[in-house]
Amino acid sequence: MKKIIIGDHLIKSFGEGDERRNVLGGVTVEIEKGEFVAVMGPSGSGKSTLMFALSGTDHVNDGKVLFDGKDLSKLGENELADMRRTQMGFVFQQPTMLKHLNILDNIILPSMRGSRRNAAEITAKARALMQRVGIAELEKRDMTQVSGGQLQRAGICRALMNSPKIIFGDEPTGALNSKSAQEIMDLFSEINAEGTAILLVTHDATVAARTERIMFMRDGTIVSELKLPKYNGTDTDGRVGQVTAKMREIGI
Numbered sequence: 001m002k003k004i005i006i007g008d009h010l011i012k013s014f015g016e017g018d019e020r021r022n023v024l025g026g027v028t029v030e031i032e033k034g035e036f037v038a039v040m041g042p043s044g045s046g047k048s049t050l051m052f053a054l055s056g057t058d059h060v061n062d063g064k065v066l067f068d069g070k071d072l073s074k075l076g077e078n079e080l081a082d083m084r085r086t087q088m089g090f091v092f093q094q095p096t097m098l099k100h101l102n103i104l105d106n107i108i109l110p111s112m113r114g115s116r117r118n119a120a121e122i123t124a125k126a127r128a129l130m131q132r133v134g135i136a137e138l139e140k141r142d143m144t145q146v147s148g149g150q151l152q153r154a155g156i157c158r159a160l161m162n163s164p165k166i167i168f169g170d171e172p173t174g175a176l177n178s179k180s181a182q183e184i185m186d187l188f189s190e191i192n193a194e195g196t197a198i199l200l201v202t203h204d205a206t207v208a209a210r211t212e213r214i215m216f217m218r219d220g221t222i223v224s225e226l227k228l229p230k231y232n233g234t235d236t237d238g239r240v241g242q243v244t245a246k247m248r249e250i251g252i
């Protein structure tokens, strides 16, 4: 099984009666194990809805999602929650963290729930990840005492706690300045190089240009795709140029 995710003819609709409309109009997506992919498209084109569908965060109305060969619709709610917690990582534009807990405790909190590992093991893993992403000295601070980039690093540590097979990122650099955004993208590249698949939703051509495949959405369907070689730190401007040219071509 080479694919980590197959989304097969996904249909998702919202609204009732005359107001009802398809936000995903039969989308088929395949993501390879270890692949680094971006989804771009105008606001409201269905990017986040697609991500929620592929991650089992939200149910689809029709079509099916296979995660590592398992049909998500055949799993009970607990099994699905368990799969999301242990095999998928999530990074959002603004990491949601509890204000009254320090950064370290925020990182370990989700892993404590229903885990067979003991607290010392979990804490050691969190500290190792914090060290790795350069925020080891911030463990006692709370979320209001760190920068946006540092908070996002903490969010990435939290997403990596269970060594997921894929990370879903919804505009993970959207709230950051360009330097922090680049550093976060460097981190994603490193994580991907170690074999974790990554799916990012982004409006930013410089973010998308770091990935190896970009799917362009419009009105709930994938209208085009751009493939790039795996990023190795070279030809950054050329890659961004290819993404922006494609965006112009399809009118995004």
Ligand SMILES: Nc1ncnc2c1ncn2[C@@H]1O[C@H](COP(=O)(O)OP(=O)(O)OP(=O)(O)O)[C@@H](O)[C@H]1O
Pocket: 014, 015, 023, 041, 042, 043, 044, 045, 046, 047, 048, 049, 050
């Ligand atoms: N729970 C919901 N109920 C009703 N409509 C919804 C719901 N979630 C999303 N939508 C609608 O579905 C469409 C697609 O939303 P989605 O968030 O997937 O778009 P997007 O491409 O991620 O947009 P953006 O770039 O602005 O985040 C939008 O028109 C949105 O209003």
